[in-house]
Amino acid sequence: MEIWQFCEQSMHPAWNNPGPTKVTIPNELCDPVIAHELYNRYLDEWMLGDELGYNIFVNEHHASANCMSVSCTLTLSILARQTKNARLLSLGVPIANRTDPYRVAEELAMIDVISKGRLEVGLVKASPFELAMSNQSPARIMDRYWEGHDLIVKAFTSREPFSWEGEFYQYRNINLWPRPYQQPMPPMWITASSAANGRKIAQLGYVCATFFNGKGTKMLFDAYREEYLKTHGHIAPPTRLAYLGMMVTGHNEAQVAERVAKMKVYLDVQPRTPKEWTNPPGYESIEGNVKALQVGKKGGRLNFGLPPNPSLEQMIDGGIFFAGTPDQIYNQIKKFSDSVGGIDHLLLLSQAGELSHAETVDSLTLFAKEVMPRLKALKSTHEVVTMAAE
Amino acid sequence: MLMTALPDRVSVGGTTLEVLRKGRGQPLLFLHPGHGIDPADEFLEALAGKYRVIAPAHPGFGASQLPAGVTSVDDLAYFYLDFIEQEDLHDAVLVGASFGGWLAAELAIKGTGRFSKLVLLDSVGAKFGDREQREIKEILNTPIDDLPGVLFADPKAGVKKFGDLDFPSMTEAEITRFARNRESFLMFGWAPALFNPKLAARLHRIAIPSLVMWGEDDAVVPPAYGRAFAKAIPGATFAGIPHAGHYGYMEQPQAYASAVLRFLNG
Numbered sequence: 001m002e003i004w005q006f007c008e009q010s011m012h013p014a015w016n017n018p019g020p021t022k023v024t025i026p027n028e029l030c031d032p033v034i035a036h037e038l039y040n041r042y043l044d045e046w047m048l049g050d051e052l053g054y055n056i057f058v059n060e061h062h063a064s065a066n067c068m069s070v071s072c073t074l075t076l077s078i079l080a081r082q083t084k085n086a087r088l089l090s091l092g093v094p095i096a097n098r099t100d101p102y103r104v105a106e107e108l109a110m111i112d113v114i115s116k117g118r119l120e121v122g123l124v125k126a127s128p129f130e131l132a133m134s135n136q137s138p139a140r141i142m143d144r145y146w147e148g149h150d151l152i153v154k155a156f157t158s159r160e161p162f163s164w165e166g167e168f169y170q171y172r173n174i175n176l177w178p179r180p181y182q183q184p185m186p187p188m189w190i191t192a193s194s195a196a197n198g199r200k201i202a203q204l205g206y207v208c209a210t211f212f213n214g215k216g217t218k219m220l221f222d223a224y225r226e227e228y229l230k231t232h233g234h235i236a237p238p239t240r241l242a243y244l245g246m247m248v249t250g251h252n253e254a255q256v257a258e259r260v261a262k263m264k265v266y267l268d269v270q271p272r273t274p275k276e277w278t279n280p281p282g283y284e285s286i287e288g289n290v291k292a293l294q295v296g297k298k299g300g301r302l303n304f305g306l307p308p309n310p311s312l313e314q315m316i317d318g319g320i321f322f323a324g325t326p327d328q329i330y331n332q333i334k335k336f337s338d339s340v341g342g343i344d345h346l347l348l349l350s351q352a353g354e355l356s357h358a359e360t361v362d363s364l365t366l367f368a369k370e371v372m373p374r375l376k377a378l379k380s381t382h383e384v385v386t387m388a389a390e
Numbered sequence: 391m392l393m394t395a396l397p398d399r400v401s402v403g404g405t406t407l408e409v410l411r412k413g414r415g416q417p418l419l420f421l422h423p424g425h426g427i428d429p430a431d432e433f434l435e436a437l438a439g440k441y442r443v444i445a446p447a448h449p450g451f452g453a454s455q456l457p458a459g460v461t462s463v464d465d466l467a468y469f470y471l472d473f474i475e476q477e478d479l480h481d482a483v484l485v486g487a488s489f490g491g492w493l494a495a496e497l498a499i500k501g502t503g504r505f506s507k508l509v510l511l512d513s514v515g516a517k518f519g520d521r522e523q524r525e526i527k528e529i530l531n532t533p534i535d536d537l538p539g540v541l542f543a544d545p546k547a548g549v550k551k552f553g554d555l556d557f558p559s560m561t562e563a564e565i566t567r568f569a570r571n572r573e574s575f576l577m578f579g580w581a582p583a584l585f586n587p588k589l590a591a592r593l594h595r596i597a598i599p600s601l602v603m604w605g606e607d608d609a610v611v612p613p614a615y616g617r618a619f620a621k622a623i624p625g626a627t628f629a630g631i632p633h634a635g636h637y638g639y640m641e642q643p644q645a646y647a648s649a650v651l652r653f654l655n656g
Contacts, residue, residue, distance in 0.1 A: 138531070139577035140461070280531035281572035289569040293557040298534040 001343060001375045004089060005054035005364065006244065007351040008266075009042045009075070011035060014065040015265065021272045022064040023132050035068060041357050043078060048361060050083035052368035057089040057347050062133040066269060072122075073107040080115035088115055091189055091209060091347075092122030095148035096141045097134030102174050104148070105155035109180045117181035122189035122209065123149055128300060129277035139282030144168045156185035189242065195223035202227035202236070209242035209347065214318040217243060217340040225341065225382045236382040242345035245336075246321040246352060248359075249329050249367050259363065260312055260323045265353035267306070267315075275299055322348070326370030333375060342380025391553045392426040392571070393564035396447055402473045407454040408447040413438030416506075417482040419474070420445040421490030423637060424529070424575030425541070426452060426567065428551060433639040436647030440654075441483060446473065448493070450574035452567050463515070463578050463586060467496040479504050483654060487511040487639055488610075489575060492584070498600075499592040508600040509650055510619065511639050512608050516590040517582070518618040526584045527610045529636075530576040543607035543635035551640055593622040600626040601653040603646060605638030627653065 014029040015021055046056050058075040061067035069075045072090035079088055088111065093104050112119035125145060131138050147168045154162065154174075161175035180186055189207040192198045198220040201208040208224050210217055221241050228236040248263050250256040279289075279300030292298075306320060315321035319336045322329050337343040350367070351360040396408040410429050418441035420427075420434060427445055434443050449469055450456035460469060470493065474482075484505045486494030491513025498508050519525045532540050534555060542548025549555060557565050600623045604616035613630050620628035631638055631645050639646040 135581055137577065137580040139573055139580060275533045276528070276531045281569070281576040286566065286569045286573055289573075290562060290565045293565045293569065294562070296558050298555075298557075 001337070001378045001380070002087075002239075002345045003054055003372050003375060004057040004087075004242075004345060004347045005046060005049040006057040006059070006347050006349050007042050007045065008059060008061075008067040008349070009039065009069045010266070010352070011038065011065045011068050012265070012353060015269050015272075019272070020274050021066050021269045022061065023129050023274050023277055025063070025065050027063075029065065030068075039068065042351070043075075043082070045351060045357070045360055045364065046079055046086075047082055049364060049368075050079075050086040052364060053085075053372055054364070054368065055087040055089065055345075056083065057091055059091060060094070061127070062130055066266075073104075073111060076111050076119070077107070077114070080111045080118070083115075083118075086118065087120055088118045089120040089189065090122050091120075091191065092124035094126030094130055094134070095123050095152065096145040097126050097130055097136050098148065099136075101148040101151045101169055102155060102171055102176075105152045105176055108152075108186070109156065109176055109178050112180045112182060112186050113178045115181075117186070119180070119182070119186045120189060120207075121152075121186045122191070122207075123152070124191050128279055128283040129273050131280060131283070132274075132277050137282065138280040141283060153185065153188075156180055187239075192220060195219050198224040199227040203231045205232060205240075207240050207242055207345065209244065209345070211244040211347075212320050213243070214320055217319065221340050221342075225384050228382070229384050235384065238342070238344050238380040238382065240344055240382070241340075241342065241380070242347055243319075243337075243340070243343045244347035244349065245319055246315075246323070247329070247348040247350050247363075247367065248321075248323050248355065249326055249363050249371065251325070251366065253325060256324055256328075257312075259355060259359055260321070262354040262356075262359070263321075263323075263352045264312075266349075267310075267320075273300075326366060329367070330371050330374050333371075334378070337378065337380075342378075342382065344380050346375065391430075392428050392551050393553055393560060393567045394429050395563065395567070396427065396429050396445075396452060400446070400473075402469070402476055403457070405449060405455045405457045405469075407449065407473075408452045410434070410443070410445040412443045412445075413441055415440060415442050417442045417444060417477070417479050419479065419482055419484050421470075421484075421486035421493045422448065422451070423488035423490050424571065424579065425537070425552075425637075426571045428640070431640065432643035433647050436643060437485075437650065440651060444477065444479075448490075448574070450577070451571050453563075456574065461577060463493060463496055466493055466578065467500060470497055471500065474504050481506045483507050483509065485509040485511070485650070486513060488514055488636060489579060489584070491515065492586070492589075495589060495593065495596070496586070498596045498598070499589070502596060502598045505598055507654060508596060508598055508623075509653065510600070510602045511646065512603070512605055512611060512616070512636050513619060514579075514584045514611055515586060516593065516619060516622065517585045517587055518590055518615065518622075524583070525611065525615050528583065529610055530572075530579050530584070540609060541635060541637045542641050543605060543633055543638070544641055547641050548635070548637065551637070590622055593619075594624060596623045596626075599653075601650065602626050602628045603638075603649060604628070604630050605634030605636060605642070606630045606632050607634060608636045608638065610636035629653075 492515025538545040538548030602620035
């Protein structure tokens with residue numbers, strides 16, 4: 001199992017202000033002096049993680065106190081130069097929100113070359129509220145996504161200039177300089193939560209990552225394994241299935257409880273989204289929206305499907321939060337991984353909410369020393385136990 | 391209500407549309423707003439006393455098919471040009487409400503040869519103000535429970551048009567119509583938000599008598615926007631209706647219908 005260190009680079013001091021923490025939150029609350037300190041603190045934590053044996057995972061959001069990273073590639077371009085060993089995962093670039101996929105391919109290729117081939121390329125659909133800022137349409141978002149994806153893959157792999165006259169993107173001359181360090185292109189990742197999307201990613205042979213999916217993960221991973229075998233004629237290699245949860249550890253249970261309370265604030269702010277942006281028409285399929293309305297649900301999915309104000313036990317049991325002393329946390333992760341048939345890449349939100357720099361450093365260090373070696377020794381086998389009837 | 395199926399079907403170039411046909415006489419093509427069309431609409435019922443009302447569900451709305459490649463209001467306007475030829479409409483009245491008003495204006499600037507009169511009801515589609523002033527309220531992603539309050543002067547009357555928003559008691563077909571209307575409305579109206587930057591400068595081409603009607607309580611596009619719309623169409627008349635919101639013709643159907651009939655008879 002590979003371990004990835006993730007942090008949203010939040011401006012959590014702004015959360016004390018009531019109201020939404022994204023889209024409409026006034027930027028008066030983004031004190032540039034505090035932002036300066038926080039950005040550099042988060043980068044320092046990743047540089048420590050690089051020394052401790054973590055891989056690095058970054059994301060982006062816009063107009064958000066939950067995440068000040070406005071571009072995966074900006075954050076990664078710093079880390080490409082300042083880290084030495086970690087794999088660098090962008091998860092991801094919201095390509096359906098980008099008007100210029102050629103530029104996306106250029107920036108990613110430059111990071112791959114500077115980092116000597118340490119880039120992993122994640123391309124995501126993005127959260128619904130991101131559309132408020134990108135101004136791109138929620139309608140046909142996946143049609144746009146796939147055209148952008150196809151263009152980026154061709155830009156990575158083509159060794160000659162080419163033109164593109166698609167429905168959404170048109171270019172006279174695409175010619176990627178530099179081309180990626182990794183040939184023919186860096187490993188590709190896509191996020192999913194449903195079995196249908198897992199199958200599509202399996203067909204492409206990409207890494208399938210799922211975020212806070214809890215009990216839904218097994219169905220997704222089973223679909224991926226089955227479809228991978230069917231498409232490629234061999235079982236999926238133990239490098240294809242990724243899961244994101246929260247993680248904090250400590251030297252004793254009292255310390256863990258204190259750290260969990262500071263991290264949990266992060267979960268509490270997730271529902272603070274302007275309601276018109278939780279599920280704009282077109283973002284979900286019509287069938288999905290109809291199913292939700294049939295049971296009286298008029299908004300979008302919030303707070304990772306957890307009950308309101310979940311207990312730590314519910315979060316641990318749900319595979320949302322791995323929290324405990326090193327032995328406890330190893331057992332939680334091992335149990336969850338076994339329950340979904342094996343996780344190859346464990347993505348850990350290891351700083352969130354009000355967890356301080358000192359606490360984050362201590363938790364990351366303790367985990368790296370006591371838990372990581374045991375997890376790295378675990379090897380998944382993605383054998384397909386039962387094939388669905390054809 | 392707005393989630394009820396229309397009774398008739400018509401095929402246009404291989405695309406099946408739902409359509410409501412009512413009344414006899416001179417043809418009147420009605421283009422519906424973004425949230426659909428009620429087959430029991432009282433405004434259309436009143437017009438059908440004097441006119442042959444033809445009210446299709448736009449491609450992508452209700453149960454009407456969406457042909458491949460139809461993704462913009464301009465595409466819809468060209469689709470309706472085919473429809474108008476197929477129906478062989480002459481000397482017809484063109485009426486559009488809200489999003490349908492935008493569509494009617496896009497048709498009229500392409501040529502008014504088939505039409506004798508134009509009626510726009512609380513229309514969107516044009517940009518009159520400066521770049522830092524948003525004239526049309528965001529209604530593409532309005533939270534579902536807020537729709538009646540935004541679209542109607544009287545939210546209690548408005549919610550009836552949406553079946554009290556009591557989705558668990560609706561059929562799957564009705565909910566699908568609602569979800570499909572919202573998605574298609576958003577697709578056609580997304581960016582720029584419910585307007586075509588070129589439309590205002592083209593409205594001068596509308597060379598038929600035109601009536602621009604507005605709900606005085608329209609919270610989506612205020613009456614001042616309606617007056618600007620009327621001013622941009624040569625010789626157009628503006629009329630405000632009290633106690634009417636953006637979907638004013640649904641809540642004050644008799645007032646709207648009487649004013650339209652007076653204009654058409656005049």
